[in-house]
Amino acid sequence: MKRRNVAEALAFVVLAACACDDEPIQPGPVLPPPDANYTYDVVEAFPDLTFARPVDIRNAGDGSGRLFIVEQGGVIHVLASVDSNATASEFLDITSSVAAPTNSELGLLGLAFHPDYASNGYFFVYYTTGSVGGPGGDRRSRLSRFSVSGDPDVADPASEKILLEFPQRQDNHNGGALCFDGDGHLCVAVGDEGGGGDMYDNAQNRATLYGSILRLDVDQNVDTPPYHGIPADNPFAGNSSGYREEIFAYGLRNPWRVWYDAVGDKLWAGDVGQGVWEEIDVITSGANYGWDCREGAHSYTGPPGGPSVACATATGFVDPIFEYSHSVGQSITGGCVYRGPTLTSLAGRYIYADYITGIIWALKNTLPVETEVLKDTTHRISTFGVDEDGELFLAAHLAGGAPTQIYRMTQTEVEP
Numbered sequence: 001m002k003r004r005n006v007a008e009a010l011a012f013v014v015l016a017a018c019a020c021d022d023e024p025i026q027p028g029p030v031l032p033p034p035d036a037n038y039t040y041d042v043v044e045a046f047p048d049l050t051f052a053r054p055v056d057i058r059n060a061g062d063g064s065g066r067l068f069i070v071e072q073g074g075v076i077h078v079l080a081s082v083d084s085n086a087t088a089s090e091f092l093d094i095t096s097s098v099a100a101p102t103n104s105e106l107g108l109l110g111l112a113f114h115p116d117y118a119s120n121g122y123f124f125v126y127y128t129t130g131s132v133g134g135p136g137g138d139r140r141s142r143l144s145r146f147s148v149s150g151d152p153d154v155a156d157p158a159s160e161k162i163l164l165e166f167p168q169r170q171d172n173h174n175g176g177a178l179c180f181d182g183d184g185h186l187c188v189a190v191g192d193e194g195g196g197g198d199m200y201d202n203a204q205n206r207a208t209l210y211g212s213i214l215r216l217d218v219d220q221n222v223d224t225p226p227y228h229g230i231p232a233d234n235p236f237a238g239n240s241s242g243y244r245e246e247i248f249a250y251g252l253r254n255p256w257r258v259w260y261d262a263v264g265d266k267l268w269a270g271d272v273g274q275g276v277w278e279e280i281d282v283i284t285s286g287a288n289y290g291w292d293c294r295e296g297a298h299s300y301t302g303p304p305g306g307p308s309v310a311c312a313t314a315t316g317f318v319d320p321i322f323e324y325s326h327s328v329g330q331s332i333t334g335g336c337v338y339r340g341p342t343l344t345s346l347a348g349r350y351i352y353a354d355y356i357t358g359i360i361w362a363l364k365n366t367l368p369v370e371t372e373v374l375k376d377t378t379h380r381i382s383t384f385g386v387d388e389d390g391e392l393f394l395a396a397h398l399a400g401g402a403p404t405q406i407y408r409m410t411q412t413e414v415e416p
Contacts, residue, residue: 057385074098109176170194235286257334270334329354340390
C-alpha cells in the first residue's frame, strides 16, 4: 500500500457525538490548543531493539516500570525499563496456538493486565487460532487469561484459561483490543467477522458477539469455566430477546484499538471504515454506532452487499465524535488520551493516527471537537501505548513483516 500525498490544509468533518437520547456527549474541561511554540516528532525509543509486527504496547500497572510489546505472531516481550538502552526478554510465547500469516489481520492482537495484577498475576490476551477460515473452517477468535510464573518476567504458558471463543471465517476485522474500565471490567473489541460490507450481517445482530464492544466481569468464576461473568449493569444483562449479555455497545465494523481514560471516565474506540469514512467513537452503554446501516454518520449503501435487513427498522444510531474521509486517510489507528508529564500542550487530548497516510493527530475532546496534525510521518502506525508515567509510545509496521522499532513522541520548543 502506497502512502498518499495529503495537502497541508486538511478538511475535516466534525461531529458532536449523539447518545441514544439525542443528548450530546458532555464536554470535558476546556483544553488549550497545542502550543504553537512546540513542534512534535517521533524518535526511536529503543535503538537497539526491534520487534516483528508489533500491535500493542502495555504496562502492567504494578509499579515495576516495565513495558510490554505484543507481536502479532504470538510473542509478548517485556522491557525491563523505558530507558533508551532498555533490554528485552520473552514474557510469553504462544506462537504454536496463534494463526498469524504475514500481511494478514490475524494473530495475537491485544493484551490487558488485571487491575490487581501486582497481587494476582492475571493478564488477558486476544488472538486468532486454527488454520482454515471460511465455511467449515476451524479458525476462531479467542480471549484467554494467563498467569505470571514465579519469575515476574516470565508468564506461565500452561496457565491459560479460555473465557470466550467464537468462529472467525474471514481473515480480517478481528478487532482484538482489550482494556479495563473504571469498574474493573474487561472491555473487548470485536470486529464484524470480516470480508466487506458486513457480509454476514453481524454488526446489527445482538445475538452474536461480532461488531461489538464486550464487557466482562473477570472477577466472577475465577476458578471455574467460563472464567468470567456478566456485569449486572451491562445493557443486555438478563434479557429475554436472545441478545448476548456480554455486549456493551454494538454497530461497529472493526474497532482497531480501544482506550479507557480514567481521568475523563470515557471509553474511546477508533473504528476502521469501509470505503469512505473513518471514525472515532466514545463508547457508551447500549449504544448502536450504526454499522452496516451507516459508515461514520452517513447512510451506507455498499458495495459490497449493501446494508443488512435490520437497517430498515433500526433507529437511535450514535454519531461518531469525529470522522474523516478517505481523502485524508484510509485506516484509522485508535490511540489514547495523553495524561503524561512531558508533552505538556497535549494534556487531555486523544492522540490517534492513520495507518495508510502515517499522519498523527491530537483531538480536543470538547465541543466543538477540533483536531490538529501533530506529525506527518512515513510510518504505518499500528498502535499507541503509555508507560506507567503516562508517556506516549507508538509502534509501526514495515512491508513483509520486517523488524521495526518502537517510537516515542517528543516535543521541541520553537525558537522565537
